Every structure is written in C-alpha cells, then in structure tokens.
Amino acid sequence: MGMTDKYIVYSILAIFINQTASSNVTITSRTVTSYLEQYKSYKDIIMIHLKIPQNTLFASFKFTADETRMSIFPCKTRNVSLYMKYGAPPVVNPDGSPFPKAFKNVTRYPTYNTEIQTNKKEKFINITSPDPGSYFVIAFLAYQDPKYNAISQQGLRADCYSNVEASLFVNKIDNPLIVTHESMSQLIAHPSESRYFKFYVPSPNDQGILYIQNIIFPDNVNKLLVRLEVNKPPSEEVHHKQEIIYSNTTHSRVFFSTSSDSWHYIEYKFEGENDETTSGNFTFQIKFISNELPEESTYYESLQNETYFNNSFSKTFHNYRITDLVPYKQYELIREATSETFLFSFELEQELESKVAIPINMTSSHFSLMTFKIREGTDVGGTLQFILAFKPRTLKNKKFGFINEPENHVVVACIRRGGIEVPTWPNKCIYNSIESSSQLILNKTTENSTILIPYPESGIWYATFKLFCGECVPCRCPESCQKQYEQCVIDCELSCPESEDCKKCTTNCSNYIIEIYECKGCDCEGPCLKDKNSTCNTSLIFDIGSHACIFGQCSRNGRCIFVVSDGVVFSTCSCMNKYRGWDCSDNTQATPYYMVVIELLLLVFSNLMFLPAVYVAFKRKYYIEGVTYFFICFFSTFYHACDAGENLLNFCLVRLSALQFGDFFCAILAIWVTLLAIADLPQLFTSMCHMVGAIILAFCTTINKTSLWVFALPVFTGLIIIAISWFMKYRKVEQRFANRRYLFYQIPIGVTLVVVGLVCYAFLQTEDNYKYLHSFWHILMAVALIIILPKPNTFLPEVIL
Numbered sequence: 001m002g003m004t005d006k007y008i009v010y011s012i013l014a015i016f017i018n019q020t021a022s023s024n025v026t027i028t029s030r031t032v033t034s035y036l037e038q039y040k041s042y043k044d045i046i047m048i049h050l051k052i053p054q055n056t057l058f059a060s061f062k063f064t065a066d067e068t069r070m071s072i073f074p075c076k077t078r079n080v081s082l083y084m085k086y087g088a089p090p091v092v093n094p095d096g097s098p099f100p101k102a103f104k105n106v107t108r109y110p111t112y113n114t115e116i117q118t119n120k121k122e123k124f125i126n127i128t129s130p131d132p133g134s135y136f137v138i139a140f141l142a143y144q145d146p147k148y149n150a151i152s153q154q155g156l157r158a159d160c161y162s163n164v165e166a167s168l169f170v171n172k173i174d175n176p177l178i179v180t181h182e183s184m185s186q187l188i189a190h191p192s193e194s195r196y197f198k199f200y201v202p203s204p205n206d207q208g209i210l211y212i213q214n215i216i217f218p219d220n221v222n223k224l225l226v227r228l229e230v231n232k233p234p235s236e237e238v239h240h241k242q243e244i245i246y247s248n249t250t251h252s253r254v255f256f257s258t259s260s261d262s263w264h265y266i267e268y269k270f271e272g273e274n275d276e277t278t279s280g281n282f283t284f285q286i287k288f289i290s291n292e293l294p295e296e297s298t299y300y301e302s303l304q305n306e307t308y309f310n311n312s313f314s315k316t317f318h319n320y321r322i323t324d325l326v327p328y329k330q331y332e333l334i335r336e337a338t339s340e341t342f343l344f345s346f347e348l349e350q351e352l353e354s355k356v357a358i359p360i361n362m363t364s365s366h367f368s369l370m371t372f373k374i375r376e377g378t379d380v381g382g383t384l385q386f387i388l389a390f391k392p393r394t395l396k397n398k399k400f401g402f403i404n405e406p407e408n409h410v411v412v413a414c415i416r417r418g419g420i421e422v423p424t425w426p427n428k429c430i431y432n433s434i435e436s437s438s439q440l441i442l443n444k445t446t447e448n449s450t451i452l453i454p455y456p457e458s459g460i461w462y463a464t465f466k467l468f469c470g471e472c473v474p475c476r477c478p479e480s481c482q483k484q485y486e487q488c489v490i491d492c493e494l495s496c497p498e499s500e501d502c503k504k505c506t507t508n509c510s511n512y513i514i515e516i517y518e519c520k521g522c523d524c525e526g527p528c529l530k531d532k533n534s535t536c537n538t539s540l541i542f543d544i545g546s547h548a549c550i551f552g553q554c555s556r557n558g559r560c561i562f563v564v565s566d567g568v569v570f571s572t573c574s575c576m577n578k579y580r581g582w583d584c585s586d587n588t589q590a591t592p593y594y595m596v597v598i599e600l601l602l603l604v605f606s607n608l609m610f611l612p613a614v615y616v617a618f619k620r621k622y623y624i625e626g627v628t629y630f631f632i633c634f635f636s637t638f639y640h641a642c643d644a645g646e647n648l649l650n651f652c653l654v655r656l657s658a659l660q661f662g663d664f665f666c667a668i669l670a671i672w673v674t675l676l677a678i679a680d681l682p683q684l685f686t687s688m689c690h691m692v693g694a695i696i697l698a699f700c701t702t703i704n705k706t707s708l709w710v711f712a713l714p715v716f717t718g719l720i721i722i723a724i725s726w727f728m729k730y731r732k733v734e735q736r737f738a739n740r741r742y743l744f745y746q747i748p749i750g751v752t753l754v755v756v757g758l759v760c761y762a763f764l765q766t767e768d769n770y771k772y773l774h775s776f777w778h779i780l781m782a783v784a785l786i787i788i789l790p791k792p793n794t795f796l797p798e799v800i801l
Helices: 004-022 347-354 479-495 505-515 519-520 595-621 622-645 657-679 684-705 708-733 742-766 772-790
Strands: 025-032 046-052 056-069 080-086 111-117 123-128 133-141 160-172 185-189 196-199 207-216 221-230 241-246 254-255 262-272 282-288 294-296 306-311 325-332 333-338 344-346 360-362 366-373 383-390 410-416 423-426 429-432 434-437 440-442 449-454 460-468 537-545 558-565 569-573
Touching: 025 046, 046 056, 046 160, 046 569, 056 080, 080 160, 111 123, 111 344, 133 160, 185 262, 207 221, 207 479, 221 254, 221 282, 254 479, 262 423, 333 347, 344 347, 344 519, 344 595, 360 366, 360 460, 366 537, 383 410, 383 440, 383 460, 410 423, 410 429, 410 449, 410 537, 440 449, 460 537, 479 519, 505 519, 595 622, 595 772, 622 657, 657 684, 657 708, 657 772, 684 708, 742 772
Parallel strands: 325 366
Antiparallel strands: 025 160, 046 133, 056 123, 056 160, 080 111, 080 133, 185 282, 196 262, 207 254, 207 282, 221 241, 221 262, 306 325, 333 344, 344 537, 360 537, 366 460, 383 449, 383 537, 410 440, 410 460, 423 429, 429 434, 558 569
C-alpha cells in the first residue's frame, strides 16, 4: 500500500470516528507529550500511557505530531517513530544494536509500529476486541546515525521542538448480562443484532460446555452465530471459539477451553435477512469441567495434588486427543520483595519460612508448573529472569563428594503469560495445539540455563518444565482409537450429573481406551511413547525474580538508571563512549581507546597555541589582553580535559559546569578586549570599557553561554567602537593614521582566519569530526590573535582622540 492509499484509509477512519463519536465511538483520553528527543538510546523515549476500559469492542488510537518554532528560521518536517504494546513498554532497538543473548521475546501481544511526521496529519492504530488495561506507547524522533549529527551554533539554525498528541477512542458494548455456572438463561434477540453475556470461570476449571436449547429462529433467518472469548468481547476477527447453528437445529452443544479465574464473553447473533418484526429466542446453560484429580503427591513436601492438563483444544473445533492428556504438579509461588525498585523474587512457601533454597523433586512421569503474578504498573519496568539448574548430586556413601548428572537427563522448560505451555520432547512447547521452540533447555553440558524477559507484561505467568530420560520411541496411535476416545469423553461430559464426576471423564476414558489391545500405542506423552518401566528423576533449583536493567546493572560501559515518563517508571542502561544496546555491550560505534587518547590530546594541547598569543600580548604591552588569553588557555584546557575522553580518560579540576563557564566567558571576553585594542581608545575609555564589558558579558554568559547573541553582542559593539574611533582619527588628521602593513595585510589575514574558524565552528562540526575541527578552531583563533593584535607602532603617536 502506497503512502497515498494509506492517507486515504486514515482519512476515512478519521471521518468515521468524527461522525460516530456522538453515538458509538467516544473519546476516553487525550495526552500531549513533552518535547521529543532524537533516539540515541532507550532513555531518550517519551512514554504515553493509555488505558482501555472493560467491555471494549473496538479501540482506535489517533496520533498527530507537531513542531513548535522557537527561532526565526522555519521548521523542517521530521519523522517520529511510535511503538505501542499492551501490558508493558515495548522492547525495541531502532538503532539495530543486538539484544543480549539471554533476552527472549516471550509475549502474547504484538508490538504495533507506525511512523508519523510533524505536519499535524493524523494516523491511527485500530484494534478490534482489544484486551482491557494499560497500553504503553513510546515516541521519539526517528533514529539517525549520531556520528553525522551536526553540531551547530545556537541561533544559526532552526530551533524547533516536536511533540505528539495521542487520543484514544473506544466503542464499548452495553454492560453485558452476567450468567452463572449451571443456571438457565433465556435470550430474545432480533436478527443481525449482537447480544453479549459474560461469565466468570473460577479455578481450577479448564473446560466448558455451552448448552443451547429450544431454539426458535426468526422468519427469514437461517443460522445462529455463537462466539466466545476470554477477558474481552468477541468479534469476527478475534474469538477463541466460534460455532454456527443452522435453522434445522433446535438444540446444540458448544465445547470450549477456559482460562481459570477470568471473565469470558459470549456473543449471540441471528444472521439472515433483516426483519425487525420478528425475533428469535432460546435458552442456554453453561457447565464447567476440571481435570484435577484428588491424588496425593509423592513429593516429600506434599505440596500439591497431581493434576491432568488437556492440551488439545483449538480455537475452531472441539478435538480431544488422548495423547494430550499430561499429568503435572503445580506450585504457587509467593512474592518476596525489597524496597528497591524492580528487585523482587518468587519463592516456595517453605523457602520463605526456612530461608533456604528448596529443590523441586521431579520424575519423568509428569511436568511441573509454577505460577506467579506480575503486578500492573509497578513490576513491568524491570527484567524478569528465569534460571534453572540441576541440584548437585551428592555421594550416598560416607565420603563427601559430588557425582555428575546422568548424560541422558534433559529438562525442557517453557514460560508464558496467561496460559500453560506443555514441554515436549526434544525442545518444544505446545500451547493451544500450537508448537514453538522452548526458550530454555537444561542438560549435563549446561551448568544452568537462563532466560531474561525485559519489561514483562502484567498478569499471571506460568513456568513449566519437564524431565526427559533422553530416549524417545515414536508414539503411533491409530485414528480409530482416537475417535473412540473423543466420543467417550464427550458422552461422559454430557451425561455426568455432578462436576466432581466430570473431572474423571478424560482420565477414565484414557485408561479404558489404552487397555484395548490395538490401542496400546496410545499411551503417550507428547510425540513419545510412555515407558512406565523406564523413568528417571532429578532435583532442580530455580530462580524466578526481577532486577533493574540486566541483573541490576549494565556492562562496565554503562550504568543502570531509572526513567519516569507519564507516570511510568522503567529501568534502562545509559551507555558511555558511544556503546549501544540494552546492556551497553555493542561496540560497533564505540571509539577505540587510541582514538579516545588522540581526541583528548588534540582538544587539550591545541589550547597551548594561546601561550604564544599571551607572550605576544605582553611583549606588545597589552597586559589585560595577555591575562585574558592566558585564562582562555587555562579554562579551555581543563574544560576539554574533563569533557573529552568519552568518560574513560578524563581529569576534572573542578565541576564541569564551572570549567565550561570559564571557557565560554574568557573566549567572549577575549573577543571584546581584542576589538578594544584594535580601536586604540584612550586609556581612560579603554579601562572603563574593559570593566563594563566584563560585567555585562559575565551576566550574559550566565543566562545562556551557547546562544548566538552572547557572541554577537561584543562583536557588533566592538566593531561600532572601532568604526567610530577610526573615523574620528581619520577626521582629525585626514590621512592614513595606521601602519600600511597592519591595514592591508594583518587585518585581512586575521579576519580571514577568524571567518574560516567561525565557519568550521558554526556549520561544519559533527560528532564524528568534532575533535579535529574544534582543535583546528583553537589553533586558528590563537594565530588570528597574534596577527590581528596591533603592535606598539601600528598607530601614529600624534593621533590621539
């Protein structure tokens, strides 16, 4: 899609929002950012925090960018980058720097990205059936290679500041009616009218059946559409389950998987020709089913009961698979925190009491599940860590020592927000019948395995891990056995009178089918045949917690800082010496140490060129000028010794701001006293001008030391004084009053050097060539002072004003 087409689409959306804002789509918030910075690292971003309310069917985020002009020069249109993500700040690297190897993109939610320009044109990000809660938008001026950024004098360039305005429009459904477990409800609905209900699924239910009975279709309507979704209203694009019931049916059953401790939404809609004179009606009932079995654990701590997890549900159809019934043991972790920001961990209850790390004992017959909660707002700005390691095996005899973990022991681990992933052989995780690579594999060759999740999303997280004995016999389950199992479970769940009886459906049917001779090969775990005679066991120690930045620090090339933007606190690394990346380990643009030394030497020792100017000034009896030139050399030398060196090689005599003031003030004062020397005023006037100028220039430098007018003030005032003085001299003698060599050689050469230096200083400097051109500027100015400072015999002695 071209830019013109995109603009047309955005314009249509804008018209739609404006026309419907009074009825369906309403604005819920509007945020105007502070001034944007050009992206150099993540600390330069501006955060926008927007919140979508419950029961939202459609959300539209509108963004515009504008420039604020602060100078006489017009502003250019600049590009602004926007990234948006639900639940936590988006993790991005616009500069292309690599993420740390341990970083894993563990997330359920996409990151939306768009580019806008600072021309007030609107752009939209539209989401159907959005998750309610916090959305985080980061904005910054589009990334450019910093070494080509111009260093220009303030006042000689456009002084512009960009900001972004973000508005959130939502279309909410009317408060949906709440239905309860196993209660009978009746619905009367008109054709083409969506009706919404919601129900709460408590723990530990993981399946549900929706009974729809006594369906009476309206005239000219041939089907009833049923959609289900978790935590948000379903839509055509977003739904967890969709079922179509046709007019030749009077009752139906919809099987669906559930998410424990969550609200679920149902949408009903009669589809057909629009006929407002008739309506349809039916009754419906919901029943929850849990796979939890009251079987005592064999663990020494007797923490949890064993549970069976059914990993076979998909979004489009009901499909029980005997191979997906997996036993597991669950551990709910308890949060242990400190007052330090983003520093907390999740422990077993026994660990909090004993203050000793307790290992998890496990066998290959089941997987382990640990649950913990990341709080909204306060926990999302750090880095979540998940570390697994084998507990050292000790010798069982009287000798003290350790033995190696068996070579065939492999632990596959998964971690996910909002859903349980099942570890399978050899390195896979399965969620809702979707397979992905495991983020963490532990075996004999790895002492421990670690993953880092920057800015984890708020909500319930599930960490799962399973031990495999290193051998896998492929599981081959005949299709006929699979169909028998599916029918057995469905019949059982439809006929079980009590919820407790429904819990046993999947396991009872599994045991029944596996006992059949031709179905012996269906006793599987993942892709492998279960071998009850060959099990293995081990003990694992784990560490699940959070730190700021990377384990609370950055590399030696950066420091960990906290940034607050729009009420959101997050940690990030501030890098030195042009290092990049989340941990300041990317040295692709870093200055080599020898170049740091060269930069420091050039900027420092180029100031020594002012010492000859001091000598010349004293020799020519310009003592005030000589003292000023000396202090230029002094302050500029120590200022660059403190400021240069990329924070790797520097020396600060006093604080940097004091040295910077001395450098700028003496430079401006040098311009002033040199112009007064050229004017050749009487001693009384010269003394008065020196003192008045020093006071005024010190005041102006304190206000804004880098502004153009601070430099222009002494220059234009000095030139006016020179013009008046020389005019009065010429008028008095009516002939050339100054040395010919000075007027026709020294003045033009000195002015040329000054102009060349000013061009280099004001227009040609970039971050890459700064060390060369700024050092060249020092040399040119020092040489120009030597040339342009008058000699004692420059002016005729009898020409005195």
